[in-house]
Amino acid sequence: MAATASANSLTSTFLPRQGVYGSSHQSIQLRTQKFARKAGSGTITAKFELQPPPYPMDALEPHMSSRTFEFHWGKHHRAYVDNLNKQINGTELDGKTLEDLILVTYNKGAPLPAFNNAAQAWNHQFFWESMKPNGGGEPSGELLELINRDFGSYDTFVKEFKAAAATQFGSGWAWLAYKPEEKKLAVVKTPNAENPLVLGYTPLLTIDVWEHAYYLDFQNRRPDYISIFMEKLVSWEAVSSRLKAATA
């Protein structure tokens, strides 16, 4: 497997990638796929790569510690990607984009074995890109207009989002998503590895509420983690550009 630069040195500063905030979920597939030619056999296998977050691991301190990143990205996310590659290698799922893989393996609610790893690989990348150093604040522009239109006010949206994240029992995620058919925003909570892609929605923002996401920093104080996420970590630029891509 082609080594990612950051694989072994967990403290390296990650170079900010171009166009991260300008990406819709479509372009994630391009970054996570890498084709490697096996020596001698002439076979092309597609392997997903673990991409680093678009900021150094200590960039979100003190709100999300570098220690959390060490485990959350360096172990959990890495394991999902590695295990996914193992599961699809040599099967008919090999060569698909990550989004296609998620939809195919979701299998309309009767998920195939690769679904969990595929979805979690996607979810985590989406999550890192939903945050930024000196994040938080409030959205603006078209995003704020839509939030006001569909939730009444920004504060109401925040309340609903926080409640969804706090009441997702067990492991899961909370999302702000765009429903393309109704052309409306919605707050959605999903268990375990599920995400709004399988519902036909376009995800705009997510927070990971698996315990591993906040345990080192907050132990069982999930509401505090959620508040800090909203106040200090959310990247409204990322959300806005995702919305732009979704409504284009």
Next chain:
Amino acid sequence: MSWCCCNSVCTSSSRQLLATSDLSSIPSRVSNVGLKQKRSLCGVPKVFAYYGLKTPPYKLDALEPYMSQKMLEVHWGEHHCGYVEALNKQLEKNDMLYGCTMDELIKVTYNNGNPLPEFGVAAQVWNHDFFWESMKPGGGDMPKLGLLQLIEKDFGSFTNFKEKFIEAALTLFGSGWIWLVLNREEKRLAIIKTSNAVNPLVWNDIPLIGLDLWEHAYYLDYKVTHSSSFLLSAKRFFLMCLSLFPLFSQNDKANYVNVFMNHLVSWDVALGRMARAQAFVNLGEPKIPVA
């Protein structure tokens, strides 16, 4: 599973408390038993007893180094306590659920697979009580007597059972629990994995051992340490050296589950539970020796 809850009703005339269950039946290990008085709408006082947080049957440092005191302080003192408090708050709003035993509360709120809001917290209170009691200092080793015989009968061997139990634990995705149960209908032992708060009571099976696989159960003690990482802080290095874990595997969950089986699980308690279960499940004719 012992619990504390009593229902009291006042007669409007005498304003005296008529306890429908005896307060002296509350087990002595229960702490935080609260009796609160509330005025009902017509001014007649109603007394409610709330569920209390039971202490584990050992001191919080008794499971070191396999389960740290810090881990127990957080897991029992914050998570388990949080579930108890949340349950009490919810029951305050829902008169219909008063008077249930904990087992009944779980079945009723499970609602045949469409759980009511109270189910999650009620089941988690029970699950954690069961979990603390499924462990003991100096645990692990092997079951004995009838339980060992039953395990050998239903799994082939204890080794095979242990492998299957660990495999089930490692293949559980998300939060949940692993159980060794006595299946009432089939009259045999089985390993069951459940998600979130679900437990075998809802299917009327009899649990013998329970293992918490929510991440909070092992995250503080069993995080992985990459051998290639240069980031080991002095404190972590010190803790690593102190640690008596035989294997420093890359998989924290596997480590936790193995340690549970090898050093924590209380087969004595499981044997007791099985003995009680035999009052409800006929496991076959007793062998009467032929003279």
